[in-house]
Amino acid sequence: MSAGPASSEDSAANPTAPxxxxxxxxxxxxxxxxxxxxxxxxxxxxxAGLVLGVLLGWLARSQDISWLKSTLEHVxxxxxxxxxxxxxxxxFFAILVSITxxxxxxxxxxxxxxxxxxxxxxSLIAVVIGLAIGLITNPGAGTxxxxxxxxxxxxxxxxxxxxxxxxxxxxxxPFTQLNVLQIVxxxxxxxxxxxxxxxxxxxxxxxxxxxxxxxxxxxxxxIRLAPLGTIGLIGFAIADYGWDLIGKYATFxxxxxxxxxxxxxxxxxxxxxxxxxxxxxxxxxxxxxxxxLAFVSRSSVGTMPVTQRVTERLGVPKEYASFAVPFGSTxxxxxxxxxxxxxxxIFIAQIFDVHLGIQDYVLIAFVSVIGSAATAGLTxxxxxxxxxxxxxxxxxxxxxxLMAIDPILDMMRTATNVxxxxxxxxxxxxxxxxxxxxxxxxxxxxxxxEREVHVADxxxxxxxxxxx
Numbered sequence: 001m002s003a004g005p006a007s008s009e010d011s012a013a014n015p016t017a018p019x020x021x022x023x024x025x026x027x028x029x030x031x032x033x034x035x036x037x038x039x040x041x042x043x044x045x046x047x048a049g050l051v052l053g054v055l056l057g058w059l060a061r062s063q064d065i066s067w068l069k070s071t072l073e074h075v076x077x078x079x080x081x082x083x084x085x086x087x088x089x090x091x092f093f094a095i096l097v098s099i100t101x102x103x104x105x106x107x108x109x110x111x112x113x114x115x116x117x118x119x120x121x122x123s124l125i126a127v128v129i130g131l132a133i134g135l136i137t138n139p140g141a142g143t144x145x146x147x148x149x150x151x152x153x154x155x156x157x158x159x160x161x162x163x164x165x166x167x168x169x170x171x172x173x174p175f176t177q178l179n180v181l182q183i184v185x186x187x188x189x190x191x192x193x194x195x196x197x198x199x200x201x202x203x204x205x206x207x208x209x210x211x212x213x214x215x216x217x218x219x220x221x222x223i224r225l226a227p228l229g230t231i232g233l234i235g236f237a238i239a240d241y242g243w244d245l246i247g248k249y250a251t252f253x254x255x256x257x258x259x260x261x262x263x264x265x266x267x268x269x270x271x272x273x274x275x276x277x278x279x280x281x282x283x284x285x286x287x288x289x290x291x292x293l294a295f296v297s298r299s300s301v302g303t304m305p306v307t308q309r310v311t312e313r314l315g316v317p318k319e320y321a322s323f324a325v326p327f328g329s330t331x332x333x334x335x336x337x338x339x340x341x342x343x344x345x346i347f348i349a350q351i352f353d354v355h356l357g358i359q360d361y362v363l364i365a366f367v368s369v370i371g372s373a374a375t376a377g378l379t380x381x382x383x384x385x386x387x388x389x390x391x392x393x394x395x396x397x398x399x400x401x402l403m404a405i406d407p408i409l410d411m412m413r414t415a416t417n418v419x420x421x422x423x424x425x426x427x428x429x430x431x432x433x434x435x436x437x438x439x440x441x442x443x444x445x446x447x448x449x450e451r452e453v454h455v456a457d458x459x460x461x462x463x464x465x466x467x468x
Contacts, residue, residue: 041447042226042289042447043292043447045226046226046227046230046292046293046296048227049226049227049228049229049230049231049234052231053231053232053233054234054235054238056072057234057235057236057237057238057239058239060072060235060239061239061240068239069239069240071232072231072232072235072236072239074232075229075231075232075235076232076233076234076235079226079228079297080229080297080298080299083222083297083299083302084299084302086218086302087180087302088174088180088183089211090215090216090301090304091187091329091330092175092183093187093208093211093212093215094187094326094329095183095184095188095191095326095330096188096191096208097191097205097209097322097326098191098323098326098327099188099194099195099323100191100194100195100205101322103195104319105317105319105320105323110432111320111323111324111428112323115324115424118424118427119328119331119424122267122332122334122420123332123333123334123337123338123368124338124365124368124369125263126259126267126334126338126339127342127364127368127369128365129259129262129263129267129339130259130339130342131342131346131365133262133343134342134343134345135346137254137255139251139252139255139343139346139347140252140346140347140349140350140351141350143249143251143252143351144248166182167182167185168182168186171186180301184330216305222302223293226293226297229296229297230296233298233407237407237408252344252347252402252405253408253409255343256339256340256343256412256413259343260335260412260413260415260416263334263335263339263416264415264416268280268283268419269283271423272423272426275427275430275431276426276427277430278426278430278435278437278440279441282440283422283423283426283440285443285444285445286310286314286440286443286444286445287418287423288445289306289309289310289445289447289448290303290307290309290310290419290422291415291418291419293306293418294307294414294415294419295412295415297414298410298411299414300329300330300332300333300414300417300421301329303414303418304325304326307325307328307421308321308325308326310448311421311426313439313443313444313448314426314439314440315426315437315438315439315440316435317434320429320434324421324428325421325422325425328420328425329421332417332420332424333384333413334417335412335413335414335417336384336410336413336414336417337368337384338368338369339416340384340385340409340413341385341388342364342365342368344388344398344402345360345385345392345394347398347402348389348395348398348401348402349394352394352395352398354394354395356392360392363391364392367388368388382406385402426440
């Protein structure tokens with residue numbers, strides 16, 4: 001996935017700064033621009049975008065400036081649309097290549113099994129935390145909202161739809177309708193078939209790897225627009241919803257943020273310290289570029305290239321990371337598929353005056369652990385929520401109560417998702433004794449550059465060693 005050789009310092013370059021050398025190694029006019037990016041690093045651009053977005057949104061709403069509100073809406077919408085544009089082909093080729101990369105990994109079956117196991121364990125912990133917070137705070141009480149304020153969504157999720165919808169009716173529709181679950185299914189089938197064909201499939205695999213690199217290169221251009229996207233997304237949210245509406249959902253919003261924060265800064269560090277036996281602060285330092293981008297973009301799949309790069313920075317073998325991260329980007333959703341539906345179900349039940357029993361809470365946990373693939377790594381978690389509500393028999397109109405506040409919630413949910421998608425490969429690698437501790441301890445918080453080259457790309461590729 002590299003574009004050319006670079007030093008370790010180059011690998012930490014700001015994604016908004018051009019390389020100081022072209023692909024042939026010749027110098028370019030990059031240094032002057034690099035000095036500008038040093039003064040305004042990517043994280044500072046994101047923060048500036050957040051602040052400016054809030055100010056412009058407040059101005060648009062308080063002064064009733066319709067053109068400013070419309071501009072903010074279009075800026076944010078175009079950014080999200082650009083991310084979605086790459087989703088279908090990116091997911092297909094990422095999953096296909098990640099599965100075929102397992103042929104380079106010793107004990108691939110065990111690594112895959114333990115990855116799924118830890119996905120489920122952390123999802124269960126997250127949903128239990130979500131339920132506990134919802135039961136303690138009663139987020140639906142005192143909001144002033146009634147069932148009349150709700151509106152049924154245009155589409156909903158059910159177990160029948162989930163199970164029968166995995167297999168597509170043709171190979172084109174999943175891409176045109178952006179059905180990520182069906183795309184994952186087709187990519188998995190293609191990847192397994194390629195493994196079975198062996199050498200005969202090599203030409204196809206080389207083309208797939210080249211297409212994946214092309215898509216990731218294009219996605220980097222979109223990622224560079226994240227500060228502008230932040231202005232539009234945050235600004236329109238404030239201009240459209242206003243502080244009054246946010247106030248009605250104050251407890252619910254706080255519950256989601258607190259729940260995600262507990263998972264992020266309590267559960268994950270405990271697992272890192274006790275299971276992986278590594279420094280949690282160092283993990284967050286290395287994973288920060290992916291977490292901050294996830295917060296802004298609200299897309300696990302859109303953040304996937306950055307997540308994979310930071311996971312490799314943290315010492316996870318590239319062959320294993322190229323499987324675990326794409327797989328996690330479509331199925332590992334502690335924020336959207338665990339914390340959020342747990343608290344949302346309690347919130348909606350209280351608004352509609354429906355009593356939930358122990359069996360209902362068990363069902364919520366079951367749906368969160370088993371059905372998280374329905375979330376599909378896209379912005380929003382509506383499908384997962386409707387799947388949870390339909391399983392519990394709660395009114396789907398409750399989804400409409402939460403749509404207005406969803407963009408604000410989705411930022412924290414997605415940041416939690418992506419942190420978990422980087423966490424599990426680190427834990428599994430540490431447990432399997434294949435984690436490069438030197439790389440982990442030296443991982444920096446510097447933004448990832450699309451030209452970043454890993455030592456493993458330059459050296460002769462070797463399979464992951466067998467665990468001792």
